[in-house]
Amino acid sequence: MAEDSEQQDDRLPADQRLDHLEQRVAEAQRKEALRTGKGPAPDANEQMGQKVLATLIGGLLGGTLIGWLLDKLLGTWPALFITLMVLGTASGFWSIIKMSNTKTKRDH
Numbered sequence: 001m002a003e004d005s006e007q008q009d010d011r012l013p014a015d016q017r018l019d020h021l022e023q024r025v026a027e028a029q030r031k032e033a034l035r036t037g038k039g040p041a042p043d044a045n046e047q048m049g050q051k052v053l054a055t056l057i058g059g060l061l062g063g064t065l066i067g068w069l070l071d072k073l074l075g076t077w078p079a080l081f082i083t084l085m086v087l088g089t090a091s092g093f094w095s096i097i098k099m100s101n102t103k104t105k106r107d108h
Contacts, residue, residue, distance in 0.1 A: 052099065056092040063088015 033040075042050075067084030071077045 048099075052096050055095045055099070056089075059088045059090075059092025059095065060085065061088070063091070 063084040063086070064081065066088075067081040070080045070084070074080070
């Protein structure tokens with residue numbers, strides 16, 4: 001502890017030293033939680049944002065992949081590819097609109 005003179009100031013009263021120690025312990029616990037992946041759980045807004053992003057990307061990629069596969073099978077390149085890519089994107093946006101219009105428990 002004597003080597004840790006920059007972390008602890010012995011000239012401070014005992015109460016202030018305890019407060020300083022509590023702050024250092026809290027900071028160390030926060031850093032450890034981040035390091036081990038046990039940080040705070042994501043809040044509802046972050047979860048909704050991730051859900052919106054996944055819905056949009058899923059619609060776009062799903063429509064594109066299905067369109068590409070059908071075009072390869074049927075030899076209609078690029079008609080189904082473009083059509084299903086647009087429809088997949090539109091369905092992703094439609095799902096996002098429906099999500100934004102639903103009431104949450106908080107809204108009641």
